[in-house]
Amino acid sequence: MTAQLAPLAAHDPRSRDPRLEELVGFVGYRPNALLTMARKPGLLAAVLGLVQAALRDEGELPSPLRFLVACEVSRTAGCLYSATHTVHAAHHLGVPWAKLAELHQYTTSLHYSPDERAALAIATAGGASPIGSSEAVFAQARCHFNEAQILEIVAGIALFGWFNRWNSLVGSELEEAPGEALRHIPWLGGLQAPVH
16 A cells, blocks of 8 residues: 655655654654655654653653553554554563553453553543543543543543544555564454555
8 A cells, every 4th residue: 555645755854853863763763654744844843742742751651551552542543553653662662562462452451450451441432433421431540540640641642643643544654663563463453554
């Protein structure tokens, strides 16, 4: 499948934003979605600022949990590109493949703690379209997290709302490095790449 909008060429100076270079150092590859966003002046910087604030800055929640939330919202939204990327990043942060392979059944999997289940329930609600009533998942989350921590959960969900829409609509082409996750996570095979 070819993306509907092409990413910048690797040698294009617009693809050399210092924040992107730092992210590339973290994940180990240049994400096609971000290289496509870099074609519009100011857009890449804005998105990378949100990524930094929502996922990468120091926070009250551990980074692996933040990325698990991103995995679940992308899984629920059905975005193969974003789900594969977030699974790859979560594994890079130390989340075992076996745990990630059971994300689709986190409510019963012994790999997930009650805290993680509460955070992931908000992500499941946030990835649905339309979003239904969220009162019960927030009530459950308040048994495990303070308001600042819940805000971090919601920030990650909202950030991936952007990425899920962008990547599903544009059909961002999956890179080889995160594609490794497809060999370890069976439920990723159930997500459909966009048909253009």
